[in-house]
Amino acid sequence: xxxxxxxxxxxxLRNRDRLLATAADLFAERGLExxxxxxxxxxxxxxxxxxNHFPTRDALYAAIIPARLDALDRIVADALDVxxxxxxxxxxxxxxxxxMARDRSLNDAIAxxxxxxxxxxxxxxxxxxxxxxxxxxAKAGGGLREDFxxxxxxxxxxxxxxxxxxxxxxxxxxxxxLTGLRAPTDTTKGSLPPLGGKDPSNRVCxxxxxxxxxxxxx
Amino acid sequence: xxxxxxxxxxxxLRNRDRLLATAADLFAERGLExxxxxxxxxxxxxxxxxxNHFPTRDALYAAIIPARLDALDRIVADALDVxxxxxxxxxxxxxxxxxMARDRSLNDAIAxxxxxxxxxxxxxxxxxxxxxxxxxxAKAGGGLREDFxxxxxxxxxxxxxxxxxxxxxxxxxxxxxLTGLRAPTDTTKGSLPPLGGKDPSNRVCxxxxxxxxxxxxx
DNA sequence: TTTGAACTTGAGGGAACCCTCAATTTATTG
DNA sequence: CAATAAATTGAGGGTTCCCTCAAGTTCAAA
Numbered sequence: 001x002x003x004x005x006x007x008x009x010x011x012x013l014r015n016r017d018r019l020l021a022t023a024a025d026l027f028a029e030r031g032l033e034x035x036x037x038x039x040x041x042x043x044x045x046x047x048x049x050x051x052n053h054f055p056t057r058d059a060l061y062a063a064i065i066p067a068r069l070d071a072l073d074r075i076v077a078d079a080l081d082v083x084x085x086x087x088x089x090x091x092x093x094x095x096x097x098x099x100m101a102r103d104r105s106l107n108d109a110i111a112x113x114x115x116x117x118x119x120x121x122x123x124x125x126x127x128x129x130x131x132x133x134x135x136x137x138a139k140a141g142g143g144l145r146e147d148f149x150x151x152x153x154x155x156x157x158x159x160x161x162x163x164x165x166x167x168x169x170x171x172x173x174x175x176x177x178l179t180g181l182r183a184p185t186d187t188t189k190g191s192l193p194p195l196g197g198k199d200p201s202n203r204v205c206x207x208x209x210x211x212x213x214x215x216x217x218x
Numbered sequence: 219x220x221x222x223x224x225x226x227x228x229x230x231l232r233n234r235d236r237l238l239a240t241a242a243d244l245f246a247e248r249g250l251e252x253x254x255x256x257x258x259x260x261x262x263x264x265x266x267x268x269x270n271h272f273p274t275r276d277a278l279y280a281a282i283i284p285a286r287l288d289a290l291d292r293i294v295a296d297a298l299d300v301x302x303x304x305x306x307x308x309x310x311x312x313x314x315x316x317x318m319a320r321d322r323s324l325n326d327a328i329a330x331x332x333x334x335x336x337x338x339x340x341x342x343x344x345x346x347x348x349x350x351x352x353x354x355x356a357k358a359g360g361g362l363r364e365d366f367x368x369x370x371x372x373x374x375x376x377x378x379x380x381x382x383x384x385x386x387x388x389x390x391x392x393x394x395x396l397t398g399l400r401a402p403t404d405t406t407k408g409s410l411p412p413l414g415g416k417d418p419s420n421r422v423c424x425x426x427x428x429x430x431x432x433x434x435x436x
Numbered sequence: 437t438t439t440g441a442a443c444t445t446g447a448g449g450g451a452a453c454c455c456t457c458a459a460t461t462t463a464t465t466g
Numbered sequence: 467c468a469a470t471a472a473a474t475t476g477a478g479g480g481t482t483c484c485c486t487c488a489a490g491t492t493c494a495a496a
Contacts, residue, residue, distance in 0.1 A: 226442090227441095227442055227443065229442095229443070229444085230442075230443060230444090233443085233444085263444080263445095264444060264445045264446060265445085265446075266443095266444060266445055266446065267443080267444055267445075270443070270444075
């Protein structure tokens with residue numbers, strides 16, 4: 001006889017889906033601390049059902065994360081596809097922080113470095129390799145300073161996460177961080193990208209400073 | 219007759235002092251969220267007594283803040299005393315963040331922009347003027363980029379606060395932010411300050427990049 | 437020393453959130 | 467339509483922290 005002849009009940013599947021959808025929304029909007037009671041209520045289900053499907057908050061979050069991780073993988077892949085090493089590095093940062101800005105739970109998850117579940121840890125490890133590659137390439141041919149360490153990226157992520165949290169203009173902040181606060185000196189005149197405070201089409205400036213600017217396409 | 223003929227009881231004064239000292243310690247060490255029960259217990263006093271002296275958590279914190287605000291005033295004054303405008307600006311940042319690193323409650327207070335009490339708000343306003351002055355001077359003669367806005371300072375404070383919170387090397391982060399991530403180009407070769415990862419005498423690099431470096435004393 | 441006001445105490449009620457489990461309902465299968 | 471396994475339910479117990487207040491204690495003035 002087959003291993004399992006009895007299939008999952010339809011209402012259980014429906015409830016599970018509802019819970020996941022609701023939790024994803026609430027986590028993205030308000031962070032990881034949303035009361036579980038509220039998630040259950042919003043999903044039109046009792047708290048007991050929530051616990052029935054997901055014994056812990058982490059289990060619930062672990063069931064939501066994969067989609068975000070896929071997005072992250074895509075961002076990393078895209079960044080690696082960018083020809084110019086510096087632009088690729090910046091594209092990664094922009095993608096990652098954009099994701100964090102759209103989903104507060106990512107923000108929280110990073111801040112409290114508690115990788116809810118092995119799957120997350122694994123996916124992080126997966127992307128770490130790619131990120132190291134991005135960094136190496138940016139150092140070799142993109143003008144990233146040689147003493148830049150992975151720790152600096154972690155600090156930057158933490159920093160930007162807080163800027164996002166306080167509804168700051170994180171793109172502006174990132175641009176500042178990438179280029180520094182100093183005005184152009186006589187020798188580097190004109191090398192600073194604009195900050196674009198209120199610009200609705202807010203993009204981090206990808207261009208390298210200095211005279212050697214060549215347009216790039218992807 | 220005099221307005222108040224009856225003096226405060228000695229035990230009340232003693233308890234108040236103990237509460238303030240204990241709360242200052244705990245707030246500095248663990249942030250603003252320390253349970254009030256614990257503060258009372260640590261002070262060797264009942265929770266009722268705490269509430270008797272300080273009806274709200276904010277009232278308690280408001281009674282603690284002045285010392286920190288004085289320190290902040292001193293930092294601002296010292297920064298204004300620095301001759302070189304850029305160095306003065308950096309000295310202010312270093313002082314402010316150093317204060318935040320030593321006292322997690324400052325960190326929290328800034329993060330949740332809830333200026334526990336008018337006194338705090340007033341002191342902030344007081345120092346804002348001086349800070350604007352520092353910024354203006356740094357722009358005029360210190361090479362601070364012209365498009366730097368107070369908002370950028372607020373974002374930086376938020377960012378550094380998170381770096382501190384996660385036990386990051388905030389001096390390193392600050393140096394990076396001040397100078398940017400790009401390696402020296404041909405024209406600016408040698409202008410980057412060292413990051414000093416494990417250096418125990420960790421100071422933010424105050425020197426201006428470029429050839430025009432003159433030592434300075436205070 | 438007495439006395440009254442000032443002060444302290446800590447049990448306890450309330451709120452928010454967590455999690456469990458016995459009773460009930462519902463889907464599926466024969 | 468039973469029969470039964472699968473799911474759902476929500477009241478309730480646990481924890482932590484907040485805050486109050488009636489009863490008790492201590493100071494200091496007379």
